[in-house]
Amino acid sequence: MSPIRPEMLDALQHTPLFQGLKREEVSRILEHARPTRVETDAYFFRQAEPAGRLYILLNGQIKVTQLTPDGQQVVMRMINPLELFGCVAALSGGEYPASAQATKDCEALCLYDRDIHKLMQIYPSMAVNAFQIMVKRTHELQDRYRELATECVERRLAHALLRLMQQSSHREGDLIVLDTPLARQDLAEMIGSTLYTVSRILSQWESHQLIVAGREKISLAEPEQLQRIAEAQVFSADLKKAPLGEA
Amino acid sequence: MSPIRPEMLDALQHTPLFQGLKREEVSRILEHARPTRVETDAYFFRQAEPAGRLYILLNGQIKVTQLTPDGQQVVMRMINPLELFGCVAALSGGEYPASAQATKDCEALCLYDRDIHKLMQIYPSMAVNAFQIMVKRTHELQDRYRELATECVERRLAHALLRLMQQSSHREGDLIVLDTPLARQDLAEMIGSTLYTVSRILSQWESHQLIVAGREKISLAEPEQLQRIAEAQVFSADLKKAPLGEA
DNA sequence: CGGGAGTTTGAGCTATCTCAACGGGGGTGG
């Protein structure tokens, strides 16, 4: 009956949302889920639309953005496979506070609000898990808020790249290539800056061989150095003085 | 057995966390809760402490702050009666990401992590409610993140005061007095600015009779004007030109 | 009647934004 393939079920079962549920329970929950495909650049939902659907991303990648009344965009987060998005759907009568746009071709599972509440009553573990996921997410968002409030652009950019690295990247020789297609503008919108400033900083880092920057593609050569920029008071301008690694 | 007074139980039952639970269920849940008192300026918990307790504030007020490695503080949010705090306790093995300091004498109920999970399995509604509370909170935090990323200090400050007004304030004649004891420094830490800039903006607003600013006390005279500053491109500098209300 | 915490205000500085102009590569249509 369910159109979910068994391997996918395995993966989903060990996802934070379904932690502690039996395989057959997960399977039964997913009978209510509708597979959805969305092509690159298309939207799962748009800001201010009535929020009725919650999604689990199976593969692809998604950019969650908020638009200000005067047209500026802010990138709230990137979503990678097995993550939840559109959680506002759990609130009755709300609107999506942001838009979800595919940055690659995506497959996802869709749950409707009317089912979510019911399912969580039947499988309390799922509700507890969802609670914990949101706690963690709030926590992460708080960290980024603190960053934005206290750190300069260079450090925020370093944090952003490191975060993207952890979320989704792969090695190619000595380089760690970020899997996320990222225009300068996108990076700027993630850290509350401008594409010009981002471009300048990336150029500077590239000239110090910390990264390799390309068209909508960024690779990290020296993540540890970036880490130092992100955390301590080391700026790329200072790198000449302390050429390579000391703790 | 339970040390909770009946009136308090009434109030709690209609709290977002206990929505939809029967009175006796709430009562049974609260048998696991331990009343806690904390005096003004003392802490419920501190950042980096192992997170084992979740609280429901009964009365008083709390300031949740995060400290950066280099000693700067950021005020994450103010907590008012019947709100939940310390939710990280729901995650096993975590640390508190922030400190919770009483800004007034406080009473709260304390739940321990080992009980939380159990209770949520028994009363799924509580888990669903907790999930929804966190969804809402993430949503609010996202809004503030967007503000911080895109708006200038003056607008952020206006937003902050309006938010404080909604959370906890009372009328005194023509004025709306904020119930929160707020030093300029605190306001600055809420909006990612400095006490100097905050002081300057408040002075300017006061000279336009939008507010009355005192020592750790602020009252709003023209919330609608503040709203316009917060939302539109009206700055206090422009107020002379548009002396009073038009839509 | 100090003393100190909280606040105000001035003056200078700088990180970052803005605007404008140019560059380059790759996809597309002729």
Add this chain to the structure above:
DNA sequence: CCACCCCCGTTGAGATAGCTCAAACTCCCG
């Protein structure tokens, strides 16, 4: 297959919001 075009990126120069530091001021409290 070539050329053009468009999108993305770079770089410079100038403007500025807001930060920093320093100093004075005002309450409140003991």
